[in-house]
Amino acid sequence: MATLYRAASSDSLIVAPIDVLTAIYHRASGQTHLMASPAPEILEALADAPLDAGALLAKLRVDYDLVDADPEALIARLDELVETGLVERR
Amino acid sequence: MGLALDGRLLARALADPASVATLDSAGWQALLTMARAELLSATLAHRLDGIAKPAAAQRFLDDAKASCAQGRLVALWEVEMARRALGDLGVPVVLLKGSAFIAAGLAAGQGRFVGDLDILVPRAELDRVEAALLGAGWEWVKPDPYDDAYYRRWMHELPPLIHRVRDRMIDVHHTILPPTARPTPDADALIADSIALPNGLHMLNSDDMICHAAAHLFADGDLSGGMRNLWDIHRLVDDFGIAGLAERARRHGLAPAVRRALRLSHALYDTQLRDGWARSGSDDDLYLRRLTARDGWGRQTRPVTRLGFYVRSHWLRMPPLMLARHLWTKWRKQAG
Amino acid sequence: MRHVFSVAIGPVGFRLGSDWRGPVAALERLYASYPGPQDGIADFTVRLFADRPWRRIFRPKVMIGGDFVLPEAAPLSLEHGLLAAEMAMNLQMALGQRRYLLLHASAVERNGKALVMTGLSGAGKSTLAALLMTRGWRLMGDEFALLDPATGLIHAFPRLISLKNEAIGVMQGAAPDGMFGPLLADTPKGAIRHLVPDERSVAAMLEPARPALILFPTFGHDAATREVAPSEVFVRLTQASTNYVALAERGFTALTRLVAETPARAIDYPDTESAIAQVEALWASL
Structure with a gap:
């Protein structure tokens, strides 16, 4: 079975778009993350339910009009988010 | 103020919050400074909720609470990250000390500042636990091979690990006292009788938590931080009672340590004990003097007693020959 | 401690204890127009002290202590006691301030x-x-x-x-x-x-x-x-x-x-x- 990715619940995050970067405060860890697209979009796409990488990519294409979405790059972003604890592998 | 200006001022305020009504500004200053030095300022803040106090004292205590709340959040996050790293191993992971108190929502966790994350795992599983932590971003603090060998051979824990991004330490124990210490707690029983928390991690059962706190107080240090340690014990006894404690302490070889800890907790915080427990021991006064050796400037006082306790605590941990060997290796390294 | 000085700087109260009169005298002069801590209770305590009793007199060295300390803080000479006091108070703010x-x-x-x-x-x-x-x-x-x-x-x-x-x-x-x-x-x-x-x-x-x-x-x-x-x-x-x-x-x-x-x-x-x-x-x- 493909790995599922689960994001921190949206009520545990404070999202403050600053300019091209978005500041995100994670209540559970007390950490602040400064993120560029598509990391905030990934968190939002995963907010409702855990998804595997393929389904996430499809959702990002539809919701955010991501035309040149690259599966490998997406995995790399997800790995970064897992390291921060904002996303958990299931 | 009617009391000698030492840690007993703090003990009295914790045990009997209404007693602060008699404090003047100098008394408040001494109390707050001591509480901060003993890492009990947030505990005091919670105890004094709803008690009239000067505005400046209220502000001081509000800040202590906020600081503790942030520390609690970070400590719980370390617990969560350890759970993510170790959850799939099928190994029981027992949270110890402050992390357990706050994860389980115990009264002992109220206002408790939590430092490193301490966990207990079965000795046979140490290698797998170590590998899983290293794979999840923890790294060795001490790359020194002698220290490393020393820890692995003589201590009750792995050499400390620190997370490379979050900069927080984890201590992985396989028992609660060094193997060189004379009492040998039953580590298998500690794990077998631990209690599962909703997140799948475990905590010691209440008797074992008290045994551990007592062991930590006398065998694992020089009594510094002892007021807080005894406060932990006081709250645990308050919450859980001591019905099965005597038998459990005997099983771990910790009956004398637990008895003394309860007597001292009774003397300092008026912990309610059953008949027979509260009878005072021969050198309890000496321990009390050491525990409360703190002045209104936050300084440790009574250095002579302190030295005695330091030598004593080293003695307890390591048989003499081993201590000599340890020091010798250290000296030689410094000379080279 | 032998010599004591208290002051409020903005919304923050300090209490300073010193083994020597000198730094306290300098602080009293320079902070003469400042009020004391609210309610006589300081937010932070700092200490200037000699690490050995004879260091009070013989080649005095000022150690910095207080509620919050850095283990590596090096001592200063007594002539620089005022600087030690200011550094110690700053250190409390840097390490201990939680309201602002x-x-x-x-x-x-x-x-x-x-x-x-x-x-x-x-x-x-x-x-x-x-x-x-x-x-x-x-x-x-x-x-x-x-x-x-x-x-x-x-x-x-x-x-x-x-x-x-x-x-x-x-x-x-x-x-x-x-x-x-x-x-x-x-x-x-x-x-x-x-x-x-x-x-x-x-x-x-x-x-x-x-x-x-x-x-x-x-x-x-x-x-x-x-x-x-x-x-x-x-x-x-x-x-x-x-x-x-x-x-x-x-x-x-x-x-x-x-x-x-x-x-x-x-x-x-x-x-x-x-x-x-x-x-x-x-x-x-x-």
Whole structure:
């Protein structure tokens, strides 16, 4: 079975778009993350339910009009988010 | 103020919050400074909720609470990250000390500042636990091979690990006292009788938590931080009672340590004990003097007693020959 | 302790104990116009002490202690006792302040609005603030600005202004009637002399101000002004704060609000006169 990715619940995050970067405060860890697209979009796409990488990519294409979405790059972003604890592998 | 200006001022305020009504500004200053030095300022803040106090004292205590709340959040996050790293191993992971108190929502966790994350795992599983932590971003603090060998051979824990991004330490124990210490707690029983928390991690059962706190107080240090340690014990006894404690302490070889800890907790915080427990021991006064050796400037006082306790605590941990060997290796390294 | 001194600097109370009379006498003189801590209860305690009893008299060395300490803090000579006291009080703020977001910045106020200046050491934020004080601005602080998460206002922390090396001569010229501390030569930071904030700055120290401009000054280049992207401001201010992480959600909320509501500029300046002119021009254009 493909790995599922689960994001921190949206009520545990404070999202403050600053300019091209978005500041995100994670209540559970007390950490602040400064993120560029598509990391905030990934968190939002995963907010409702855990998804595997393929389904996430499809959702990002539809919701955010991501035309040149690259599966490998997406995995790399997800790995970064897992390291921060904002996303958990299931 | 009617009391000698030492840690007993703090003990009295914790045990009997209404007693602060008699404090003047100098008394408040001494109390707050001591509480901060003993890492009990947030505990005091919670105890004094709803008690009239000067505005400046209220502000001081509000800040202590906020600081503790942030520390609690970070400590719980370390617990969560350890759970993510170790959850799939099928190994029981027992949270110890402050992390357990706050994860389980115990009264002992109220206002408790939590430092490193301490966990207990079965000795046979140490290698797998170590590998899983290293794979999840923890790294060795001490790359020194002698220290490393020393820890692995003589201590009750792995050499400390620190997370490379979050900069927080984890201590992985396989028992609660060094193997060189004379009492040998039953580590298998500690794990077998631990209690599962909703997140799948475990905590010691209440008797074992008290045994551990007592062991930590006398065998694992020089009594510094002892007021807080005894406060932990006081709250645990308050919450859980001591019905099965005597038998459990005997099983771990910790009956004398637990008895003394309860007597001292009774003397300092008026912990309610059953008949027979509260009878005072021969050198309890000496321990009390050491525990409360703190002045209104936050300084440790009574250095002579302190030295005695330091030598004593080293003695307890390591048989003499081993201590000599340890020091010798250290000296030689410094000379080279 | 033998000698005791208490003072309130802005909203923060300090108690200092010393094994020697000297540092306390200097503090009493320089902080004479300041009130004591509210209710006689200080937020922070600091101690200046001899590590051995004979060190009180024989080649005295001042050790720094207190509620919050750095293990590696080296002792200072007794002649530099005033500096030790100031460093010890700063250290309590840097490590222990939990009510306000602490920004390593100088701040001045005019018409109820605050100008906050931050940057690397040597950027001249302290000297600029002191000079602006002599030209109609109220000095809120030369080292720390306190951002209140509850209100978004800047609170003043007008401790003694710490002048280093060339800045000493500059300020003796600019504030000939100012009250100065003793010249401390050959400290670990070079020559240091303290200047007491003017009467008005001390009298108004409990009045907060709405932040109106954040400035990142850099000394040593031709005069230039540029805008700073909000995300860069955010990052630089987190780096300029010793307690951002410790304030948790309050810190995040306070800082994102500050960045969203407050314009920010970086200025390069060749000399202090140009800097003052640049500041006044920017302020007028707000």
